[in-house]
Amino acid sequence: MNSRRQTAKGVFVLAVLVLGLFAAHTWAQGTATAPKFSVPLTGNYGPHLPPNIANIKAQPYAHTVDKLINWLHVFMVLLFVGWGSFFIYCLVKFRQRAGHKAETRPIKAKVSKYAEVGVAVFEAFLLIGLSIPAWASVKNDFPSEDKNPQHVRVLAEQFQWNFHYPGPDGIFGRTSPEFLDAASNPLGLDPSDAHGKDDIYATQLHVPKDRPVIADISSKDVIHSFFIPVLRIKQDAIPGMRIPIWFEAGQTGNYEIECAQLCGNNHYSMRALMVVQDEAAFDKWYAKAAQGPEEFNEDDLD
Numbered sequence: 001m002n003s004r005r006q007t008a009k010g011v012f013v014l015a016v017l018v019l020g021l022f023a024a025h026t027w028a029q030g031t032a033t034a035p036k037f038s039v040p041l042t043g044n045y046g047p048h049l050p051p052n053i054a055n056i057k058a059q060p061y062a063h064t065v066d067k068l069i070n071w072l073h074v075f076m077v078l079l080f081v082g083w084g085s086f087f088i089y090c091l092v093k094f095r096q097r098a099g100h101k102a103e104t105r106p107i108k109a110k111v112s113k114y115a116e117v118g119v120a121v122f123e124a125f126l127l128i129g130l131s132i133p134a135w136a137s138v139k140n141d142f143p144s145e146d147k148n149p150q151h152v153r154v155l156a157e158q159f160q161w162n163f164h165y166p167g168p169d170g171i172f173g174r175t176s177p178e179f180l181d182a183a184s185n186p187l188g189l190d191p192s193d194a195h196g197k198d199d200i201y202a203t204q205l206h207v208p209k210d211r212p213v214i215a216d217i218s219s220k221d222v223i224h225s226f227f228i229p230v231l232r233i234k235q236d237a238i239p240g241m242r243i244p245i246w247f248e249a250g251q252t253g254n255y256e257i258e259c260a261q262l263c264g265n266n267h268y269s270m271r272a273l274m275v276v277q278d279e280a281a282f283d284k285w286y287a288k289a290a291q292g293p294e295e296f297n298e299d300d301l302d
């Protein structure tokens, strides 16, 4: 009787949970629609990994990230098949039946020990062989100034990405939260700083092909995560911190930037376009954008 009551209670809690999730989902869908890009994305994002457009010679960690993901998939399939088969074998072999007596002493088999050592060795390979070198490259191998990296600041907010370029003088204007205004000053530029006069504000990330980019990631409000799937780079955007990342695109086109951190109700709509251009087209865009927003049309990409 008692267990039946418990089952009923469990079913009730589950039903409330499912109904609640369904209601929240329906409500969230009604509140906003994801922004559509003004241009189609380049390349087939595919069922497995999106295209990898990193300049692999300059940014080898993008290749290591793919290797790591592929190895993990192989490893997980092996574990799933191995443990799944063992589980089914045990269900059949040790089922309760007439004339069969339970054996409660621990088994003394060598095969389980070998399996566990094998798993540990493989995990060490994933960590020491792939993850740590890739992480070290992301964090330590910043392109030097003689490679002429393009500097950009990425400022996240609910639910939009803002991009800040230093303009033709190459120096970022001073910014401070006290100057922030969503409509007239989305970057919080100090109007009295001359270096800020030529700074560029954009809602699309323009980057040159085959030239490194150093991006400083920050946020105005909550924690977001700046994610460019086609470049295999992801970095949390944290209020009060400016965290640098670097990458180098090796293929022109239009690609998606996402927010990879659940940052609020409209998190799913927090996308932006990354436009990779060859050097001449990028320079043209840069010069035009520096003249000020009123003469600059975001849709005018090339």
Ligand SMILES: [Cu+2]
Pocket (backbone or CB within 6 Å): 156, 157, 159, 223, 224, 225, 259, 260, 261, 262, 263, 267, 270
């Ligand atoms: Cu976000």
